[in-house]
Structure formats: structure tokens, C-alpha cells
Amino acid sequence: MAVGLGLLGLAPAELWAMTPREFEAALRGRLGRGSRLSALSREDLGHLMRAYPDRKD
Secondary structure (H helix, E strand, O other): OHHHHOOOOOHHHHHHHHHHHHHHHHHHHHHOOOOOOOOHHHHHHHHHHHOOOOOOO
16 A cells, blocks of 8 residues: 555556556556566465454454
């Protein structure tokens, strides 16, 4: 959220309406084509899913 709202200057509605590819394209546009963005690894994704599980209330 900090990157979308702060660095990219998006409104909250714009940020949440973006697809991951659109967000990446906006970020590359802001940082330049030579910026190195790496995909989240399966291991890192698993760690995040365990740390922040979906809650069914």
C-alpha cells in the first residue's frame, strides 16, 4: 500500500482496482525499465500465507 499510495501517488480506489500486472507496469514506469523486480517465490508465498491466513468469520 505504501508503494501504491505513496510512491505511485494512486488513490485507494485506483490501487485496489489494478491487476498485479498493471501495478508492476506502473511501478516499472516510475522506477524505470532497468529496475529489477523479482517475483515472489513459492516459499515466500507459503510463509506469508501462514503468517497472515484468511479468516472466515
